[in-house]
Amino acid sequence: xxxxxxxxxxxxxxxxxxxxxxxxxxxxxxxxxxxxxxxxxxxxxxxxxxxxxxxxxxxxxxxxxxxxxxxxxxxxxxxxxxxxxxxxxxxxxxxxxxxxxxxxxxxxxxxx
Amino acid sequence: xxxxxxxxxxxxxxxxxxxxxxxxxxxxxxxxxxxxxxxxxxxxxxxxxxxxxxxxxxxxxxxxxxxxxxxxxxxxxxxxxxxxxxxxxxxxxxxxxxxxxxxxxxxxxxxx
Numbered sequence: 759x760x761x762x763x764x765x766x767x768x769x770x771x772x773x774x775x776x777x778x779x780x781x782x783x784x785x786x787x788x789x790x791x792x793x794x795x796x797x798x799x800x801x802x803x804x805x806x807x808x809x810x811x812x813x814x815x816x817x818x819x820x821x822x823x824x825x826x827x828x829x830x831x832x833x834x835x836x837x838x839x840x841x842x843x844x845x846x847x848x849x850x851x852x853x854x855x856x857x858x859x860x861x862x863x864x865x866x867x868x869x870x
Numbered sequence: 871x872x873x874x875x876x877x878x879x880x881x882x883x884x885x886x887x888x889x890x891x892x893x894x895x896x897x898x899x900x901x902x903x904x905x906x907x908x909x910x911x912x913x914x915x916x917x918x919x920x921x922x923x924x925x926x927x928x929x930x931x932x933x934x935x936x937x938x939x940x941x942x943x944x945x946x947x948x949x950x951x952x953x954x955x956x957x958x959x960x961x962x963x964x965x966x967x968x969x970x971x972x973x974x975x976x977x978x979x980x981x982x
Contacts, residue, residue: 762913791967800874800958800972801914816968848913855966856902861913 760784764849764862771839771869779834779865781849789852790832791816791859792824794845801848807832808855839869873897876959876973885982889946893959893973896940900961900971903935905944908956908975917957918944949980 765780783790792804803816807826821843823835832851836843846866850859876893883889891905901922906914918933920926926933932945942961946953959973 789967798878798974800872800876800974801960802972803968803970806968814968850913850967852967855968856962856964857967858904858916858919859906859914859967859970861915863911863913 762849762851762860762862764847764865766865767863768866769868771836771867773839773841773869775839776835776837777839777867779836779847779849779867781832781834781862782830783832783849783851783860784830785851785853785860786829787851787853787860788829789855789857790826791850791852792822792832792834793848793850794818795848795864796845804834804847836867841869843867844869871896873971874959874961874973877976878974880977880979882979882981883949885949885951885980887949887980889949889953889978889980891944891946891957891959891976891978893942893961894940895942895961895971897961897963897971898937898940899963901964902962903933903942904960904970905931905933906958906960906972908958910955914958951980951982954979 791806793801805824905918908914923937934943956975962970
């Protein structure tokens with residue numbers, strides 16, 4: 759089982775560029791999440807989804823968008839990259855809303 | 871004041887030592903408490919999952935929750951070099967992952 763797979767692993771963006779961080783899971787989990795992890799800070803929830811076609815904002819959604827057209831995929835879109843979005847982004851999934859989280863290995867994004 | 875406080879360390883111990891990792895929190899609504907282990911350049915993985923106050927043991931790992939003091943701990947017995955990682959505490963109110971809050975993580979090194 760691959761679990762949660764994130765691509766790309768690394769990316770450097772210029773200010774104002776756009777990109778999509780990909781996330782796919784093969785565990786048939788309904789719940790999926792996007793977090794960002796900054797030094798000295800805990801993981802912060804950006805967006806989450808409770809199933810295909812249903813998404814909702816987390817703690818820090820500004821500057822990001824998501825979609826969930828299938829159970830497996832949950833891409834995160836950055837429209838106009840800003841230096842404040844330099845971070846490590848983790849996708850996670852869970853079987854139910856209270857089940858333990860399964861994380862991918864992250865995408866390291868630098869915006870310059 | 872952060873909702874979850876965790877000493878970032880770094881913490882360095884010799885192999886075989888007992889390690890104590892701690893978090894404090896301010897939100898009395900938290901009822902579900904977790905510890906995640908995160909190796910360098912990897913995503914967090916669940917170590918322990920507990921509900922309300924009390925102790926839970928799993929092999930060399932023991933999690934303790936003291937809700938009256940808003941204090942949680944993770945003990946690692948007979949620590950091994952393979953335990954070298956960052957340990958994140960996490961907690962949620964009704965067991966919904968979308969309201970989970972994470973500590974910033976404690977970096978642990980176990981020296982052979």
